[in-house]
Amino acid sequence: MITSEVTFDELASLMKQAAGITVDPQELKQSAESPFDVFGLDSLGLLGIVGELENRYGTSLPPDSERCRTPREFLNLVNSTLTAGA
Amino acid sequence: MSNRRPGRAAVTGIGVVAPNGLRTDAYWKSVREGLSVLDLISREGCDHLPLRVAGEVRAFDPAALIEDRFLVQTDRFSHFAMAAAALALDDAGLGGEPADPFSVGVVTAAGSGGGEFGQRELQKLWGKGSKFVGPYQSIAWFYAASTGQISIRGGLKGPCGVVASDEAGGLDSLAHASRAVGRGTDVMVVGATEAPLAPYSMVCQLGYPELSTLDDPARAYRPFTEKACGFVPAEGGALLVVEDEDRARERGAPVRAFVAGHAATFTGASRWAESREGLARAIRGALDEAGCAPEEIDVVFADALGVPEADRAEALAIADALGAHGTRVPVTAPKTGIGRAHCAAPVLDTVAAVLAMEHGQVPPTPNVFDICHDLDLVMSRARPAELRTALVLSRGLMGSNAALVVRRGDDSAR
Numbered sequence: 448m449i450t451s452e453v454t455f456d457e458l459a460s461l462m463k464q465a466a467g468i469t470v471d472p473q474e475l476k477q478s479a480e481s482p483f484d485v486f487g488l489d490s491l492g493l494l495g496i497v498g499e500l501e502n503r504y505g506t507s508l509p510p511d512s513e514r515c516r517t518p519r520e521f522l523n524l525v526n527s528t529l530t531a532g533a
Numbered sequence: 534m535s536n537r538r539p540g541r542a543a544v545t546g547i548g549v550v551a552p553n554g555l556r557t558d559a560y561w562k563s564v565r566e567g568l569s570v571l572d573l574i575s576r577e578g579c580d581h582l583p584l585r586v587a588g589e590v591r592a593f594d595p596a597a598l599i600e601d602r603f604l605v606q607t608d609r610f611s612h613f614a615m616a617a618a619a620l621a622l623d624d625a626g627l628g629g630e631p632a633d634p635f636s637v638g639v640v641t642a643a644g645s646g647g648g649e650f651g652q653r654e655l656q657k658l659w660g661k662g663s664k665f666v667g668p669y670q671s672i673a674w675f676y677a678a679s680t681g682q683i684s685i686r687g688g689l690k691g692p693c694g695v696v697a698s699d700e701a702g703g704l705d706s707l708a709h710a711s712r713a714v715g716r717g718t719d720v721m722v723v724g725a726t727e728a729p730l731a732p733y734s735m736v737c738q739l740g741y742p743e744l745s746t747l748d749d750p751a752r753a754y755r756p757f758t759e760k761a762c763g764f765v766p767a768e769g770g771a772l773l774v775v776e777d778e779d780r781a782r783e784r785g786a787p788v789r790a791f792v793a794g795h796a797a798t799f800t801g802a803s804r805w806a807e808s809r810e811g812l813a814r815a816i817r818g819a820l821d822e823a824g825c826a827p828e829e830i831d832v833v834f835a836d837a838l839g840v841p842e843a844d845r846a847e848a849l850a851i852a853d854a855l856g857a858h859g860t861r862v863p864v865t866a867p868k869t870g871i872g873r874a875h876c877a878a879p880v881l882d883t884v885a886a887v888l889a890m891e892h893g894q895v896p897p898t899p900n901v902f903d904i905c906h907d908l909d910l911v912m913s914r915a916r917p918a919e920l921r922t923a924l925v926l927s928r929g930l931m932g933s934n935a936a937l938v939v940r941r942g943d944d945s946a947r
Contacts, residue, residue, distance in 0.1 A: 463601070465605070465667070466602060466605060466606075467600070467601030467602035467603070467604055467605035467606070468601070468602050469601065487602055491606070491668040491669060491671070491672070492602075492606075492668075494668040495667050495668045495669070498664060498665075498666075498667070498668070501664060502664055502665060
């Protein structure tokens with residue numbers, strides 16, 4: 448059961464946990480259209496975040512998830528998948 | 534790359550992360566004093582294994598030295614490598630972003646790989662399921678990881694490589710870097726680090742008949758003695774900066790040593806009697822390349838495996854290759870105080886050789902007090918000597934043999 452959407456706060460903390468990248472959630476939200484590599488996140492790092500979200504919410508995310516280029520694109524895809532599955 | 538004719542391969546920087554010192558000066562002090570830091574293995578999850586004694590790098594805090602984004606995707610052996618590379622580049626006066634990223638390359642040797650990281654992920658695989666395995670498992674355990682991460686972290690885009698040629702690969706990497714410099718690359722960051730003391734990595738080593746399983750740190754690793762009972766492993770290692778001599782002089786960098794000659798041979802896994810001929814041939818090849826007569830060798834840093842048959846083969850190989858000089862030249866094996874860090878062992882020995890030449894002292898062989906071979910092994914305390922040329926020897930458990938000739942650098946570097 449999904450109680451809330453994945454937020455920029457949660458994404459920021461996942462970036463720290465899975466990829467060792469420190470980013471301020473506010474900054475992440477304000478720069479949500481910037482490519483992930485601006486924040487220092489590479490494709491393996493995003494793959495790790497996808498895996499963590501899948502385990503956390505007990506559902507599969509689309510294969511395209513780890514190819515999202517920006518935080519906005521990624522959160523839109525993740526949240527639409529989680530909402531649809533709920 | 535430059536258009537001028539390349540000069541000699543000069544060592545201009547050294548970075549050490551070793552069981553007996555987390556910096557080059559601390560390492561040398563311990564080596565010179567003959568300090569032994571061999572101890573019972575304290576790493577978690579290793580209590581039940583029959584391997585008891587090793588050289589652990591304690592008090593190393595990777596988080597204080599390396600950014601989180603590199604730490605999460607790397608094993609301990611790469612943490613050592615990144616830390617040592619930064620120390621070496623700083624020592625060479627090349628810290629920070631390189632002016633020309635394509636002029637600086639990286640080559641490392643690795644034998645043990647990222648066992649601790651790999652074990653953690655494999656435990657997730659079999660304990661929780663494949664979805665719990667992190668993506669960095671794809672790169673962290675791999676032999677090439679340290680070269681890649683040093684390159685990425687430092688923005689070094691010159692020729693990069695990894696030598697996977699057994700323990701002697703540590704010397705082969707130095708030769709590889711020197712040749713890259715000879716082909717026109719300005720600077721190479723080169724060396725090896727290992728972290729073979731995690732449970733999985735230790736289990737991988739238990740099958741080696743050469744491994745010492747004694748539980749007494751003072752007696753577990755005593756090569757060239759009648760009580761020799763094998764070797765103990767170690768972690769850590771060293772990275773060096775090897776640079777075109779002319780370029781070093783142009784920028785005013787002191788030359789600490791020259792990599793003068795190298796050769797490698799192969800005589801088969803654990804065929805120690807046959808390593809005599811292989812090692813002797815490697816020594817002759819290295820002397821030839823260096824244009825060095827046997828009598829010019831002022832000190833030998835021995836492989837010192839600690840297996841009677843292998844020790845005998847090494848003593849005979851030194852005599853075969855150096856003739857009568859082989860029984861007169863001072864021989865030492867400082868690694869008896871820290872253990873054998875696989876590919877990193879001969880790199881640490883090369884560093885010790887450079888420092889020995891700089892300080893005019895042959896360091897002793899800790900824990901070894903009476904030998905049963907015809908060698909002038911330096912024991913108990915450092916021996917003052919005018920050292921111009923050093924010979925470093927290495928053999929691997931899988932059958933590789935290598936020799937490296939290192940010449941003293943500028944007096945001003947001392």
